[in-house]
């Protein structure tokens with residue numbers, strides 16, 4: 001269980017995140033959604049310790065995230081960003097296995113896990129020896145996902161993982177992501193600005209506006225009983241234009 | 247880290263053969279050869295460290311013990327080395343030398359003072375033999391070197407002393423003055439009393455009948471402690487006293503400068519003719535010389551570059567990790583780069599002596615900047631999201647550096663090293679000025695003797711070496727820079 005307790009963050013004059021508390025349970029996928037600049041990424045970065053909150057605390061199964069625990073906790077979390085954030089000097093295989101090899105996992109264990117992950121993310125095995133520059137955007141994203149999952153983390157944090165992909169690939173990956181998220185025991189937090197994606201992947205959707213939570217619930221709840229006009233407005237703006245042609 | 251290497255380079259001269267020095271002009275090199283050959287043939291092995299930068303380097307080297315012997319001029323001792331001290335009398339000069347731990351022979355015979363010269367034929371036509379005779383020939387055109395126009399004992403005081411009424415006086419380059427004289431555009435020029443051109447152009451040196459110019463008698467200087475280390479050396483050096491008069495010195499200078507003989511051969515001929523000594527002159531073949539110079543040059547470049555890499559990369563890393571400290575480091579290293587190269591080469595002499603150690607120290611400092619900057623820029627240029635990806639994986643600071651940041655910075659680091667290496671190869675030629683050898687040696691000699699072929703003998707290999715170094719680093723880059731990074735930039739083209 002990942003807990004954020006009254007965390008807040010300002011960058012100079014801009015408030016990125018008002019004091020916010022959120023609890024992310026095991027076996028559940030939470031989607032953070034909201035207009036650009038509303039503090040979604042900041043919240044995720046606070047969760048993995050890339051940004052230090054001005055106040056508040058982050059706890060993973062009760063252990064507080066602080067400099068002395070950060071490295072150990074990060075190894076129990078996977079973090080995926082747009083384009084995968086892959087190291088260009090390493091092949092797909094080395095990107096995925098870097099950390100496992102660094103902490104001394106045996107070659108056999110690493111190999112077995114890699115096979116599992118290729119199957120799970122439907123990544124072609126012959127792509128493992130390629131460098132990021134030789135992969136397509138979708139493939140890069142799968143490699144980023146495999147890298148995050150390599151150590152079988154309890155928590156998976158994804159910041160707009162599909163943001164840079166074209167719609168076909170995107171739909172395909174959404175299906176695959178859902179399979180991945182259904183793996184047992186995972187706490188998943190996903191940032192997106194796409195309401196459809198949120199409804200498809202999220203057990204719970206948390207809508208942000210200007211650094212604060214506006215409404216939290218299932219996609220259905222947001223759709224049918226918006227807490228304030230902004231929610232309805234946001235959902236309406238997200239609706240496909242095509243629906244108007246029905 | 248670099249200190250032990252430098253000390254290693256500095257040590258060898260403390261025991262070994264007697265170190266004979268000479269300045270960067272032909273006469274000094276010939277006399278250095280004469281002394282070195284004389285000592286060697288008399289069973290006192292000596293090594294000639296030829297054409298070192300200048301008076302200061304030789305004198306300081308002698309006092310510091312890196313040199314044991316060299317030939318100096320009384321005028322230089324009085325006007326430069328002991329300037330402002332009461333050393334007008336010979337006894338006072340000898341006392342000042344003794345205080346510095348230096349002994350001097352009696353004069354070798356010639357006086358290489360400033361003098362005025364004319365074409366001998368024209369002087370005879372006008373009946374001019376002395377400077378005073380110029381007074382009655384007020385139509386003559388004078389052409390003086392710029393230095394002579396400005397010196398204390400130069401034109402202004404000379405004309406006052408002799409009451410010279412001439413108004414047609416030009417300041418110009420020395421080489422041009424000779425040409426003007428030969429062409430008849432100039433009638434009187436300044437020169438040294440032992441100038442090689444006196445013979446080759448058939449010049450008349452006018453007698454300084456009012457004794458305006460201070461004497462520049464040549465004498466051998468040696469360290470007092472040399473007499474204990476090499477008993478009897480005094481007597482051997484004394485054999486040169488009074489043996490070389492002006493025509494003889496001027497002729498020897500001309501044999502080198504005009505006839506292209508080596509200083510060693512001219513010195514050997516002198517010793518045979520004057521002292522009946524048969525010395526063995528080791529004339530180096532061109533190929534052997536090129537090989538030796540290449541070895542010396544590679545040593546200077548190799549050691550200084552290795553040290554700069556070993557120090558520069560960690561400094562660059564430090565600068566990237568601690569931004570505030572980093573600005574300081576980059577600032578300091580950048581300031582070093584603004585020090586004129588020549589100064590940097592001389593600055594270390596008091597601590598590291600003349601030769602390789604000082605040269606390597608200067609080259610080291612000069613090549614540091616590109617390496618520090620390349621490392622820093624490479625690390626600072628790693629995209630933020632990749633740094634964060636590495637942090638998010640849970641890698642420690644050092645693992646991040648080793649596994650992600652340094653490999654990604656590799657290309658920039660290598661580019662820095664490549665720049666440093668190319669600079670190093672070129673700059674190492676300056677080492678010859680302080681006796682470090684290398685390709686600079688033939689360049690210096692070529693400049694001194696106005697011999698383009700000799701100059702190219704140093705300049706061409708230096709340029710070729712720079713190109714080879716460049717090619718080497720391009721090859722290394724292909725081997726070392728991860729293929730994934732090269733793909734990335736190719737993708738952008």
Ligand SMILES: Nc1ncnc2c1ncn2[C@@H]1O[C@H](COP(=O)(O)OP(=O)(O)O)[C@@H](O)[C@H]1O
Nearest residue numbers: 011014015016035036037038039040041042043
């Ligand atoms: N490192 C930073 N420095 C300054 N401002 C930042 C920084 N990171 C985020 N911000 C600001 O904080 C606010 C929230 O940003 P972010 O969390 O990235 O929003 P989102 O991911 O929802 O688009 C924005 O106004 C953004 O400009």
Ligand SMILES: [Mg+2]
Nearest residue numbers: 040041042159
């Ligand atoms: Mg964002």
